[in-house]
Amino acid sequence: MKSLFDTFNAAEDAESNLVREQLKGLLTPQGSAEFVVRDATSIKLVTVREGRLPCILIINGYLSKEGEVVADWLSVVDELYPENKVIHVRWNAGDIIDIARNGSAAIDGTINSANESMATVNDDNSADKWLAAAKVARDMSPAGIAALIGGLVADKLVGHWHKSFNETLHAGLDLANAVQADKQLHGAILMGYSLGAKVACEALKNLDANTISSCYLLAGAVSADAEQWAPILAKHTELQLINCYSDNDDVLKGANGAEGIFPHTPAGLTKIESHNTKQVINLDVSAFSSGHMHFKNERVGKALADTVCRSR
Structure with a gap:
């Protein structure tokens, strides 16, 4: 499932600027709540394939749900570590349909056209409105997306974004605990995409020194500031941190x-x-x-492989 943020990957024009202005309104700051450790773990480690060590731990981003489909990750991983064991770190990143349900039963059926969808959007069921908006967003003009956002889903998306952002703290701590407890995961390689990069960062903060060998960030929704990373690098003196960034990422630009x-x-x-x-x-x-949703591809994998090989 595509991230909802993919719908904001529009060309540079007046309409796309309007979309980003709407996005700014959605992602408003929220007061920091006290972090309370949970009794139950908030992650699940799922083996994608068996292979040699070190293990590759892949972490998806916002609105990826549990994301059983990880073929896009393998297009990158296989250029770097084609024979290594791959484990998917599932975390509560949220899902469009989960938001749409809003405590209601799952909504069935498919919306076949923008006109039919707009009719659905005009009914009295807020969950249906949100799901309809999410489903047709990629097929509508940027101005139409912005109109839907402004009128229908702002409160839901704001709350859901902050919930997912807060969830990275729990996922990062739980991932650190899982790695620490399993010697097979010592020396593992982290790969975090989008908000999954924040999970990787939080894991590094909580891990013992040099438990992880490398960390790859793709389209990282995590600060690039030195104050964020200097303590991590000082702690993990043998860690190699590889950051992939792009000037084409309108989603992160908007946020x-x-x-x-x-x-x-x-x-x-x-x-x-x-x-x-x-x-x-x-x-x-x-x-x-070409955009936020297009980091995980073979060309990026090849570029990473060439760069990492030259650094050794």
Whole structure:
């Protein structure tokens, strides 16, 4: 399932600017709540394939649900580690249909055209309205998307985004605990996409020194600021941190313009600030990635493989 944010990957024009302005309104800051550790784990480790060690731990982003389909990840992983064991770190990243249900029963049926969808949007069921908006967003003009957002789904998306963002703290802690407890995962390689990069970052904060060998960030919805990464690099002195960023990522650009969401520019848009060239590799993949939803592809994998090979 595509992330809802993919619907904002529009061309640079007046209508797409309107969409991003709407997005800024959605991603408004929220007061920080006290972090309370849970009794039950918030992640599930699912083996994608068996293989040699070290294990590759892949982490999806916002609105990916549990994301059983990980073929796009393998297009990157296989260029770097074609024989390694791959484990999918499932976390509560949220799902469009979960939002749409809003406590109601699942909504059946498929919307066949924008006109039929707009009729559905005009009925009295808020869950139906949200699901209809989500389903037709990719088929509508940017201005139409913005209109739907402004009129129907802002409150739901704002609340859901903050819930998922907060969930990264729990997922990161639980992933660190899982890695720490399993010696087979010591020396593992983290790969986080979008908000999954924030999960990877939180895991590194909580892990013992040098438990992870490498960490790849793709379209990272996590700060690129030195203050974020300097303590992590100082703790994990043998860690190699590889950050893939792109100037084509309109989704992160829109979120970056929303005051309070990213205190600093996200790593998916720029280099991670560090003078530690031994540990940190920043790779501009703008030539290989047309937008936020197009980082996980074979061309990016090949570019990563070439870059990492040269660094060794």
